[in-house]
Amino acid sequence: MSVHPLSTTPPTIVPREKLDFGLDGDIPKYWFGDDAFKTRYFDSMSTTFPEGERYFICCVRDFRDQVSDERLRQEIKDFIRQEGQHGIVHSRFNDLLKAQGIDVDRLEGFTRTFLFDIMRRFFPRKHTLATTAACEHLTAIMAHSFFQRSDVMASADPRMMALYAWHAMEEMEHKAVAFDVMQKVAKVGYLRRIYTLFEVTIAFNLQMLIYTNIMLKTDGHSLWARTKMFAKGLWWLYGARGLYMSNLKPYLRYYKPGFHPWQETEPSCYQLWVDTFNRTGDPIAAGQAVYAAAA
Numbered sequence: 001m002s003v004h005p006l007s008t009t010p011p012t013i014v015p016r017e018k019l020d021f022g023l024d025g026d027i028p029k030y031w032f033g034d035d036a037f038k039t040r041y042f043d044s045m046s047t048t049f050p051e052g053e054r055y056f057i058c059c060v061r062d063f064r065d066q067v068s069d070e071r072l073r074q075e076i077k078d079f080i081r082q083e084g085q086h087g088i089v090h091s092r093f094n095d096l097l098k099a100q101g102i103d104v105d106r107l108e109g110f111t112r113t114f115l116f117d118i119m120r121r122f123f124p125r126k127h128t129l130a131t132t133a134a135c136e137h138l139t140a141i142m143a144h145s146f147f148q149r150s151d152v153m154a155s156a157d158p159r160m161m162a163l164y165a166w167h168a169m170e171e172m173e174h175k176a177v178a179f180d181v182m183q184k185v186a187k188v189g190y191l192r193r194i195y196t197l198f199e200v201t202i203a204f205n206l207q208m209l210i211y212t213n214i215m216l217k218t219d220g221h222s223l224w225a226r227t228k229m230f231a232k233g234l235w236w237l238y239g240a241r242g243l244y245m246s247n248l249k250p251y252l253r254y255y256k257p258g259f260h261p262w263q264e265t266e267p268s269c270y271q272l273w274v275d276t277f278n279r280t281g282d283p284i285a286a287g288q289a290v291y292a293a294a295a
């Protein structure tokens with residue numbers, strides 16, 4: 001078992017259940033500053049989470065019986081509980097999308113076919129676990145994109161901001177679980193580790209753009225209107241001060257030989273979120289605290 005130099009003390013993985021985000025109907029259709037592209041981009045993510053989280057859980061479970069380390073066994077349990085909750089809450093939100101006319105079942109069907117009928121059927125278990133660890137790296141650095149700069153979430157509905165803040169914080173807590181199973185138990189090597197990050201980066205980005213386009217088309221936006229939205233939206237995502245530019249450095253660290261998730265320093269928003277949530281029991285207050293502290 002290799003020992004990694006850690007720059008941070010890993011926090012405890014705390015499954016938080018039955019949280020109330022106020023997802024009961026009056027979330028505006030374009031909840032992200034009345035911006036159709038931004039909203040539907042995030043909604044695309046939401047439609048992939050229930051099947052995606054189920055895939056992550058299955059891929060880690062494949063190796064659970066081979067894990068002898070008690071601490072890692074407990075972390076796997078807590079990881080599964082957290083991911084299960086993420087799937088449940090995003091499904092609840094996805095019901096609102098259905099009420100808006102979005103064919104969520106069709107989009108989830110695409111995701112399910114890709115993950116379960118292609119990936120899990122045709123690729124070895126080591127590979128699907130490595131794709132899970134790679135996806136966990138992407139979700140672990142979500143907070144860098146969403147909550148390091150105040151301008152990113154400035155126009156988002158506070159309930160939706162809170163949902164993504166909660167998800168991002170818990171992703172940080174369990175970010176090393178799939179990685180540790182991959183390295184300590186499945187013994188996945190460096191090349192497969194970095195190749196799968198490349199693979200999921202391409203797949204994730206393409207999938208989000210395709211789903212966003214489908215949703216905007218369902219909303220009735222013409223091809224010309226969507227082209228203009230995409231021109232602006234792609235700059236918002238990938239431009240010099242784009243959403244993903246804030247997490248480029250932490251993203252790239254995964255490609256370094258000897259990388260381990262706990263070498264990463266957590267953004268300060270993590271402790272602030274935990275402290276606020278523990279004090280108030282309110283995920284919306286915790287999301288607001290994180291947003292208020294963003295630079």
Ligand SMILES: [Fe+2]
Binds near residue numbers: 082083086171
């Ligand atoms: Fe998750």
Ligand SMILES: [Fe+2]
Binds near residue numbers: 056136171174
């Ligand atoms: Fe996760």
